[in-house]
Amino acid sequence: MTELNDGALFDAEFGIGHRGSTVPERSGVALSFRGRPSSFSFFGVLQSSVHIAWGRWRSSSKGISGKKYSTAKALDTFPMPDLEDSELKLAAEAYSSLRDECLNEIGIGVTDLFNMVHDPSRMEPLIERFRRVLINLDVAVCKAYGWSDLELFHDYYTQEDLSESDSIRFSISSEAKDQIIKRLSILNRHRYQDEVAAGLNFSKSIGSEKRKPRVRRKTETSSKQPSFDFDGASANDGTYRKAAEQRASYQAGPTHAIVEYMKAHPGWHAKSDIVSAIGITDGQWNAAIAELIADNRIERQGEKRGARYRVVIEGAKE
Incomplete structure (x- = not known):
């Protein structure tokens, strides 16, 4: 074999x-x-x-x-x-x-x-x-x-x-x-929520006057489950969740990290502040922010070094 x-x-x-x-x-x-x-x-x-x-x-x-x-x-x-x-x-x-x-x-x-x-x-x-x-x-x-x-x-x-x-x-x-996608989505969400509850997902802030230097994130032995946004829980959530073993076998993607950080910190932010806070590379930022703007999940004002970004709140942007 x-x-x-x-x-x-x-x-x-x-x-x-x-x-x-x-x-x-x-x-x-x-x-x-x-x-x-x-x-x-x-x-x-x-x-x-x-x-x-x-x-x-x-x-x-x-x-x-x-x-x-x-x-x-x-x-x-x-x-x-x-x-x-x-x-x-x-x-x-x-x-x-x-x-x-x-x-x-x-x-x-x-x-x-x-x-x-x-x-x-x-x-x-x-x-x-x-x-x-x-x-x-x-x-x-x-x-x-x-x-x-x-x-x-x-x-x-x-x-x-x-x-x-x-x-x-x-x-x-x-x-x-369709059923498989629905059930996997529910399972993905539950695993993410469990990791947040266990403190495995980041919750950094930009509170200090002096910005910390950006560092490249190292691969962890126990990585994190990226999640999605869903309309609501199914009555069968517990059934779908129970059977699959809780394995953190995936890294949280930069796209999800950017959105979660900006949801936790409303308002306009410079790229340098966001990248430093969540610990991603310039290459990861460029790919992720292009996707987020195209999907209308993040909006941008200004150009080049003057560009600022914030999360799009549903119903707030025309």
Whole structure:
């Protein structure tokens, strides 16, 4: 069985290729599995329809070819299930083993394999087995979250954000995807709230006359869960939250950090004050503030060194 101790690759379809074996034909984002005690489970979750639904929802469009995967938006914010779940481990190992068998026996790459999986006319026994393993993996991931009630309805569906000539996918129903996104969003929010209560998220202020020097944030062993804003809690919040293990496996993104800081400190602020207070780099600031302004979550007045920023309060800006 392939060892997951060196790394993996996301392609444009969010498929992962082991380093050392056939790599997807599309460009991707390399991810490391080093130091992860349950690497097969981690690998399996990322290959599941659960993560694909979240990843497509959180990632930006890439023309007619689909979505551009963003680790900051799609992976850092993704709340993992219990990676020690025995059924999940077995399903992930079975997926990895059969995928390698398909690649070696048919003599193709990962992209070609999934093209066959998504083609309803391909009924070869090995491809049919692989589809069943995909279904088993999705079911195991959902059970690891405690979602035994969720009906997935695997079938061939049209993916509306793909080109018409390449839009059919063997996947779960749109209703199941909507439920998954809702439940993951609730879980993300609860984990963030728990971290705030435990003092794991920053709450710095700019009270002193002398500004502290900016320092580069170091990677922490226990990182933080980025969160989103939601309209309200579901009656099933406790049910969705209970099953997934509380693992702080993600870093709080600079976008979220900027918004939370400025919500806590109303009024106009210079870039230097914000960057110093929350400890992010200039590069992280530039990417995050451009996104926030485009999303109308932060407003700016002035230009260059005279620019000032404040959070947009709903209903206050015309």
